[in-house]
Amino acid sequence: MSVARGDSRSPIGPRGKASTDKRRLILDAAVRVFARQGFHACRVSDIADEAGVAYGLVYHYFASKDEVLDTLFLERWNVMLEFIREVDSEPIAVREKLRAIASFIVDSYRHDPDLMKVIIVEVTRAANSFGNTHIDTIREAYDLIGGMIIKAQEDGVFKPEIESRFAAMAFYGAIEQLLTGWIFDLLPDEDEYFERAKWLVVETVCGGLETKASEQASVT
Amino acid sequence: MSVARGDSRSPIGPRGKASTDKRRLILDAAVRVFARQGFHACRVSDIADEAGVAYGLVYHYFASKDEVLDTLFLERWNVMLEFIREVDSEPIAVREKLRAIASFIVDSYRHDPDLMKVIIVEVTRAANSFGNTHIDTIREAYDLIGGMIIKAQEDGVFKPEIESRFAAMAFYGAIEQLLTGWIFDLLPDEDEYFERAKWLVVETVCGGLETKASEQASVT
């Protein structure tokens, strides 16, 4: 589906026509519009207007309104999956891995709140329509985290009696709810709080999962 | 399924018109339809059909499609708020309070998965539509939980360095994500797992929040 991806070949193209990548322009505009009005409430013309292109051009690059959202979601989610896999392959403690993941997600929000809002509100939450379409992609993230927890249990760092899938969901859910808190303006969003939020999630979840034996005094 | 609520005032009503409560019929049908197709994707006629009443009757009892969802949400959320307040007023340990809340939410799902699905998917996380409308009602639940945590911190049971609002969000988020896991069929939903899920959330969150000093061996 996604057409050209790595085509932003810097401005030094053979024929420096590098005006602007309209496709990208549309995607970026869509993020803003979806975040502001919601996917269902906005019209395709809103996206076109926001991007400053003609209505029809949206359909030149995307087969449907849905595909615009699909593209945004997959782009971002795959970056995250890539990151999680990378973290997982490193020889560090679970606690560090989970901290890295929490950091990544929180920083993703900090870097582009609109995009994260769209992904959480419009995709992750939508059990019907989109959620169902991407359920396997979403699941992959949970599975990766679950895998880390299983490994930690085998190593005796985490309590074995806690079902890994449940722990993974709880961990991810805690983070997502913090983002939801920021999205809904229920939590203060100063820089300081972002950092403490990362710490809180890891501290809380790990604190409850770790065995007494593994009292690694690596507490900040 | 549960028919009349509190309005089947027995035969003693002045105007004993208490035939079948069509309003209730419509609400219950709406839950099923919203859960199956999603609020946006379904038509008002779907609700009427599911309820076995004429299209127009929906508008006799409700001003709009929105109001049907509003009603469902408020009905249920207020029951939960009531429960939380009640729990809060009891002289028991935080751990017990949180366990009671987790139990209540999980059991709510077990008792009526469709309704909880609708509330979570269509309201609680819908930042652009209903979520925004009901933000204050939703927030009240978070605030109540936050209050419990503050109190526990003052009593020296929970670590004081963790911002209560953040902890409350993390706690609620963990539970909600477990429900999401069941909704999306990502987690096994046998009876045994519901019980363990309650235990997991409380154990995990409290484990991380409690101070070393409060090592109350009340672990199951």
Add this chain to the structure above:
DNA sequence: CGACGTTGACTGACCAGTCAATCTAACCTG
């Protein structure tokens, strides 16, 4: 001059909400 990027008016489907008509039953009144 051919290929592709770009435009925006148009259309066909869809659906929330309206409304006038019909039905039901409580409650008169003689």
Add this chain to the structure above:
DNA sequence: CAGGTTAGATTGACTGGTCAGTCAACGTCG
């Protein structure tokens, strides 16, 4: 108690507006 009155419950065809997606034409670059 028959017949009449009325208020609410119930019906479903219809309307008005909205919008996703189409398409024929135009632009521009190489």
